[in-house]
Amino acid sequence: MKEALERLDALMNKLVEADQTGAGIEPLRVAGELGAIRHLLAESPTVIPAKGGRKHFRCESCGTVVHGDAPPARCPTCGARKFFAADIEQPFVESGAG
Numbered sequence: 001m002k003e004a005l006e007r008l009d010a011l012m013n014k015l016v017e018a019d020q021t022g023a024g025i026e027p028l029r030v031a032g033e034l035g036a037i038r039h040l041l042a043e044s045p046t047v048i049p050a051k052g053g054r055k056h057f058r059c060e061s062c063g064t065v066v067h068g069d070a071p072p073a074r075c076p077t078c079g080a081r082k083f084f085a086a087d088i089e090q091p092f093v094e095s096g097a098g
C-alpha cells in the first residue's frame with residue numbers, strides 16, 4: 001500500500017511537472033505506471049485481522065473486502081472471481097530492544 005501511494009504521488013508530480021514545463025509525457029508510460037500501481041493496490045494487504053476472527057479477501061476488480069474463512073465464489077458487488085488476501089500478517093512489529 002505504501003509503495004503504491006508513493007508511486008502515485010511520484011506520477012502526479014511528473015504530470016504536473018510535464019504540464020508546467022511543457023515537456024509533455026508519454027501517455028503509454030503513464031498508463032503502464034498506473035497499471036502497476038493498480039496491481040499493487042489490489043494485492044496489498046491492508047486489513048488488521050481481529051483476534052480469532054475470520055479472514056478478509058479483497059476483490060481484484062472493484063476492491064470490495066469480504067470476510068470469511070475462504071474467499072467467496074463471486075464478489076457480491078461486481079461478480080468477479082479473483083480475490084487477494086487482505087489481512088496483514090503481522091500488524092505489529094515487536095521491538096527487540098529493552
Ligand SMILES: [Zn+2]
Pocket residue numbers: 059060061062063064075076077078079080
Ligand atoms: Zn468486486
